[in-house]
Amino acid sequence: MDARSAALVRADFRSVVESPHGPERLISAFYGHLFAENPGLHELFPPAMEMQPRRMATAIQYVLDHLEDWERAQGFLEQLARDHRKYGVEATHYDSAGRALLAAFRAYHGANWNQELEDGWRDITILISASMAIGANSDTSRPYWDATVVGHRLVLDDLAVVRLQSDEPVPYQAGQYVPVSVPQRPKMWRYLSPAIPSNPYGEIEFHVRKIRGGWVSPAIIGETTVGDRWKIGGPLGGLRVDRDSGRDVLLIGAGTGIAPLRAQLIEMGQRGINPRVHFFIGGRYPCDLYDVENMWQLSQSNPWLTVVPVCEQKTNPWWYPHPVQDEPYGMHRRLIGNLGAVVASFGAWADRQIQIAGSAHMIADTRRALIAVGTPEHSISCDPV
Ligand SMILES: Cc1cc2nc3c(=O)[nH]c(=O)nc-3n(C[C@H](O)[C@H](O)[C@H](O)COP(=O)(O)OP(=O)(O)OC[C@H]3O[C@@H](n4cnc5c(N)ncnc54)[C@H](O)[C@@H]3O)c2cc1C
Ligand code: HEM
Known part of the structure; x- marks a missing residue:
């Protein structure tokens, strides 16, 4: 032309x-x-x-x-x-x-x-x-894989951990995301990030938060049952730890945004040698850090990993009437404040490879806070939202 x-x-x-x-x-x-x-x-x-x-x-x-x-x-x-x-x-x-x-x-x-x-x-x-x-x-590979729901657990009123077994393993890399279609809302594909690495048994885990007024996420939280058949499309996205760079790692996740970071950490836990990783897990209330116990456990057997919980509020809201547990002995104490501001208060993390995962708002906020203290923009990775 x-x-x-x-x-x-x-x-x-x-x-x-x-x-x-x-x-x-x-x-x-x-x-x-x-x-x-x-x-x-x-x-x-x-x-x-x-x-x-x-x-x-x-x-x-x-x-x-x-x-x-x-x-x-x-x-x-x-x-x-x-x-x-x-x-x-x-x-x-x-x-x-x-x-x-x-x-x-x-x-x-x-x-x-x-x-x-x-x-x-x-x-x-x-x-x-x-x-x-x-x-x-x-492309002659399959356009999607079929998988059966084998577990559905509400960890908060609006957040479910869904476990599936796919008929054949879905070939994603830890840190990627996949399009998913559920039987309650056929043809409405949404992206979800597997929270565990791909394995030969075809086990997949998703963490799904209900978006009020949404089409698909409320159906996953409220209507999904064991035995449902889901469709999982080909993987996308490039969040990954570059092992050849020799650089240590900074991971920042909020809400279900921790899923792709968690999958990478579990995979790293299966290897002997890893770069040092600081993992900041953020949420509004302490109860929003729904998976922090698992991450603490992972860090206890993997000395390269430090988990830092960050909440905006010190106590749980009235609709979650449970006391806030103290951190286990030896774990980093819970920090209070805006996630991006707390991470940036430690400095520019200029020598790190950095991944940010969460809502569009959280990613933009955290990027801005880091760049303002001198973090090189090219060190920061995040998936499109
Ligand atoms: C790369 C990627 C990975 C993702 N991984 C996960 C995951 O692991 N777990 C998970 O729970 N979700 C994840 N999501 C979000 C998910 O794909 C859906 O967007 C979300 O579940 C809402 O779908 P819905 O059908 O309920 O809402 P829709 O019917 O699509 O949207 C309803 C309304 O809510 C708004 N909305 C959509 N998403 C949000 C949001 N996050 N915050 C505020 N408002 C919103 C829309 O703009 C619209 O106005 C991911 C998204 C992307 C892009
Ligand atoms: C016969 C032709 C086509 C058919 C039947 C078709 C069908 C579809 C369907 C069913 C969706 C999902 C809609 C939704 O989830 O809301 C979609 C999404 C989309 N289509 Fe098409 N499409 C066609 C051609 C095209 C062309 C020519 C373009 C642009 C150049 C295009 C761009 C897109 C984009 C950007 C999306 C959203 C991203 C995605 O979900 O993959 N499509 N299309």
Whole structure:
């Protein structure tokens, strides 16, 4: 595609994204054309799709931003299509997706459509659909694994530890996350982070917190029973300890964000030699540190690990009427304050490889606190939220 055409489609897409409800109008036209040509595809989608226009617009924007670095754009589209296999989307569907996307741009612009836009968007939609078809065809591994719930334990009113046994081991690395679909909310895939490393027996553990008003997490907390069959998609994400760097490790996790960090620590516990690790576990109340006893136990048999509990409040809330237990002898005392501020109060941790995991808000807060005291930005890893 020549530079003039690229500039034209970029400017045109900016006008769509910046106009009120532009992405919604465009993507709704896309689905209108797609389902008119393939009525069966409607079945693949969940009932609630309010996030979809933004997600799809972000994907198209990524492609437009990388037209001069096509390998990156193609890699992204191929990965997207490999991932789409879990929804049941096949390579043969992308031809008509390309046509539907071009028709959507035409419909969006109505009388303002012209030959230059037609030529520019035709090139882009062909590039997208061809790359996605290649991606869908390029992977013969399974799109998802089936697993049976073998345990469901409420550790807090709104937090469950769910154990599953997959029919075949899911090949994730400790620290990665996986898309999950549960029978109570079919087709609504959500990301969860396994809290134990992958093992040959196919055992997986997830820690799930209920998000009020959410579709899937309340069903996992309140409706999941032993025997339920879950689907687990291919692993994603790059949180890992770089053993070759020679650098010690700082892990910071809050809430169920501890899961990917915990999985890595359990895996490290299976090795003889490890870098030194400081693990700060944060929560609002002491009861939010629901797994700290297990982490203390792990640290007792692994001298390279120091666990530091941090709470914003000293006591439990009224709805959790249990006294706060003292730390076991020899364990780091509980610190009180904002997690990011407490970690940053120790200094910049400039010689460490650092991982932060938790809610989007907690990650942004903690990053900011560390960078403010001089932590090099490139030392900090966190997964997209
Ligand atoms: C990489 C990654 C790993 C994850 N790992 C885990 C995990 O191990 N355990 C776990 O419990 N969850 C984890 N999550 C979050 C999980 O994927 C879901 O987003 C969460 O369970 C909410 O889903 P829902 O269907 O209940 O809510 P939705 O129906 O998707 O959302 C309902 C509303 O709640 C808002 N919302 C969604 N998530 C949050 C949040 N965290 N805090 C505040 N508001 C929110 C949404 O914006 C929306 O307005 C992870 C997310 C990512 C991106
Ligand atoms: C025949 C074509 C396609 C079908 C049937 C299809 C189907 C789906 C389905 C069922 C979802 C899940 C929706 C949800 O959970 O709310 C999804 C998500 C998504 N789709 Fe598509 N899609 C197609 C083409 C495309 C194209 C062409 C793009 C962009 C270039 C795209 C980008 C995305 C993105 C970014 C998401 C969200 C991320 C994800 O969950 O993987 N899709 N799609």
